[in-house]
Amino acid sequence: MLATYSSFSTGASAALNVWTNTRVLINYMIMAHDQEHNEHPYNDLPSEPALRVKALETILTRKGLIDPSALDKIIDTYQNKIGPRNGAHVVAKAWSDSNFRAALLDDANPLLAKLGYYGRQGEHIVAVENTDEIHNMVVCTLCSCYPWPLLGIPPSWYKSDAYRSRTVREPRKVLSEFGVRLPEYTTVRVWDSTAEIRYLVIPKCPTGIDGMAEEALIKLITRDSMIGCGLVKSL
Amino acid sequence: MTRAHDMGGRFGDGPVRPELENVVFDSYWHARALAITLACGSLGLWNIDASRHARECLPPKDYFRFSYYERWLAGLTTMLVENGALTAEELMMGEAIGPSDLTNRKLVANSVNDFLTKGSPTDRLVSKKSIYKYGDLVKTRAFPENMDVTGGHTRLPSYAAGATGYVLLRHGAHVLPDSNAHGLGEAAEPLYAVAFKASDLWAQPNNSDDEVILDLWQSYLVLA
Structure with missing residues (x-):
């Protein structure tokens, strides 16, 4: 079914439109398929980029330049091990321990190294805190820089031309598209993010968390809130 | 003056479409494209600045018709060919012609964890002193261009060229992409977070007191 993601040819925002529509369509197709076992309302021809990736992987593997099992391991790492839960753990600690919070805002890197959140695209982290006075949000207009060890692989919208082009000029309008009004x-x-510094937003702490366990706090902290595009879940 | 990737402030892109938080890869080939790119990066034939520049050098026509990971793949194939790891013929034929002499550098599954957690820090101890302090008013250079290489890599976006802001953070010295992307050495120099008032960047800001903050190298700046 993934092969039906094929329409990326009409510019990024249109592509996102098509994408969303395609998802809806795919769900419909799966339902239809389940109902009519013998009919195929979609075709099995892989998409062009999927075939190109496959071809490149095959050539590189035969050249001895890549090992497909290493690729599996990279994908598994970012699919299952490194993701926004890491960032949420850091935020939960900052909310519940004022010394940790102060040290994190002063220099996040030694603390994060101690917690094991270090690595590719997270070598130099700066934590910034959202308050009533200041709301921080993060973008990379030139590419897609993002704190991987804390938040994983950036979501598609973060990498989209619309987010990259508009966020610096009309941040409040972009925030409204996430349902956030300030x-x-x-x-x-x-x-x-124009250099190798990666920014982690510490979202505003909800009131009434006193005595809550770290695990319960982590569940309140959304990925988007740590990019500054969403709010945390309410208690 | 600039290339297709330098899109900060551009009009016409339409709404941002948030998506579910648990989606990591929208389709399997995205995951594969990312993994191939990282694995090839581990061969050590190029640095991150060169790889960004390869994507930026796509013809604007291609840059805009490609989806995100297609841009990655196109940049990757350019670098593989330019560095002699693959030939254009092999790519066209879809076949490997003989083994590579770089096979001993291949990333194996057992090394993936080390490779991803090691990272590549860009801070350097250098003798070049940082000349700006917190609160200093600084002005960015007028040209959002590489000053030494025509059409070369730079991290000064065009929307912030020639603008005046104030120093908010001092990050120490970091590798200079304008040099490192072109194999001209790391040329590390002091890096600053510089804050600009929205009203100094845009004709119609959402709110004139809002700020945009960029990380900028010392050679991008002069005292305002």
């Missing part, structure tokens, strides 16, 4: 007195700070 009061006028809150200053929005957009961090454009």
